[in-house]
Amino acid sequence: DAGVIQSPRHEVTEMGQEVTLRCKLISGHNSLFWYRQTMMRGLELLIYFNNNVPIDDSGMPEDRFSAKMPNASFSTLKIQPSEPRDSAVYFCASSPGDRAPGYTFGSGTRLTVV
Amino acid sequence: KQEVTQIPAALSVPEGENLVLNCSFTDSAIYNLQWFRQDPGKGLTSLLLIQSSQREQTSGRLNASLDKSSGRSTLYIAASQPGDSATYLCAVREHNQGGKLIFGQGTELSVKP
Numbered sequence: 001d002a003g004v005i006q007s008p009r010h011e012v013t014e015m016g017q018e019v020t021l022r023c024k025l026i027s028g029h030n031s032l033f034w035y036r037q038t039m040m041r042g043l044e045l046l047i048y049f050n051n052n053v054p055i056d057d058s059g060m061p062e063d064r065f066s067a068k069m070p071n072a073s074f075s076t077l078k079i080q081p082s083e084p085r086d087s088a089v090y091f092c093a094s095s096p097g098d099r100a101p102g103y104t105f106g107s108g109t110r111l112t113v114v
Numbered sequence: 115k116q117e118v119t120q121i122p123a124a125l126s127v128p129e130g131e132n133l134v135l136n137c138s139f140t141d142s143a144i145y146n147l148q149w150f151r152q153d154p155g156k157g158l159t160s161l162l163l164i165q166s167s168q169r170e171q172t173s174g175r176l177n178a179s180l181d182k183s184s185g186r187s188t189l190y191i192a193a194s195q196p197g198d199s200a201t202y203l204c205a206v207r208e209h210n211q212g213g214k215l216i217f218g219q220g221t222e223l224s225v226k227p
Contacts, residue, residue, distance in 0.1 A: 004157075031213050043203070043217040055212050091157060095213060103148065103215070105157035 004106035006092050012112045018080040021109045023092030025073050029104075032075050033093040034067055037108070043091070049075065050097070082113045116141045118206055120218035127194055128226050135189040135221045137204035142182050145207045148215070149178050149189050152201045161202075162189070194225045 005024040013019055025032055033048040047057040049069045060067070064083070069075045079086055093105045117140045127133055137147070146165045150158040162171045162178040164187070170179040177190040187204055201222045205215040 033213060033215075042219045043205075043215075045214050045216075048213055050212065056214060093158075097213075103160055103213075105150075105159075107157045110155075 004092055004094050004104050006090075006106035006109050008109060009107065010110045010112075012114065013082055015083055015113055016081045017113075018078065019082045019086075019111060019113075021077040021090050021092075021111070023075045023077070023106060025075070025092075025094040026104055027073065028096065029094035030072075030097050031095045032069060033095075033103075034075070034077050035091040035093065037089045037091060038087075046077070046090075079111075082111075084113045087112050116144075116206060116208055116216050118204060118216050118218040120202075120204060120221050122221060123219065124222040124224075126224040126226065129194060129196060131194050131225075132190070132192050133194055133223075135191070135202050135204075135223070137187040137189070137218055139185045139187075139206050139216075141208065142185050143209050144182065145209050147178075147180055147187050147204060147206050149176075149187075150203045150205065152203060152220070154200075158203065191223075194223075196225050196227050199223055199225050 007022045031050050034046040035043050037043045046059045047067045052069045067077045089108045089110050091105050091108045093103050095103045119138045121136045148163045149161045151161050152158050164171050164180040175192040180187045201220040203217050203220045205217045
């Protein structure tokens with residue numbers, strides 16, 4: 001299994017542009033999590049899905065952020081319009097179920113908004 | 115609101131030393147606790163998971179303990195090696211919060227040859 005695959009690995013964009021981050025889950029995993037990591041705030045959960053349904057989006061910072069899971073194996077996190085304070089590393093993780101152990105993280109997308 | 119704290123923030127030791135990393139959490143109503151390792155520029159790798167009913171877990175040179183009543187966990191690394199250099203994060207999963215993990219800020223470990 002190739003693990004959780006995120007793309008792109010690095011993204012540099014100008015303020016105001018739309019950014020789309022992508023994540024492919026491990027086959028058979030039912031839960032998908034988006035985290036953001038910054039020096040100031042550490043790792044924070046943005047949103048998670050269980051069986052394609054958003055369960056907890058309380059960590060999504062504002063309406064500029066949106067996440068979708070169009071099918072069981074793929075998710076996108078979109079920021080529109082992007083701002084410099086969105087610069088961070090965004091991680092996607094999946095697990096066999098929202099109560100199952102075995103969290104697997106992707107390698108992350110380093111986003112820089114200039 | 116659950117808060118997870120890790121002490122120390124950074125640690126530098128000579129190769130071969132045994133060391134302890136500390137993690138504390140404010141609400142003892144947890145489902146489980148995990149220790150992760152993060153290498154620079156990489157994702158997180160799960161090291162050990164302790165269910166709330168367990169006291170400790172071991173994997174090779176790593177031993178993690180959990181004292182839920184006092185809100186503490188420790189990660190013990192025996193005979194440290196330069197390859198152990200990384201940031202170590204602990205995270206708790208709470209009851210009734212689904213799969214959400216709450217992370218500490220991490221301990222950056224450097225093992226000198």
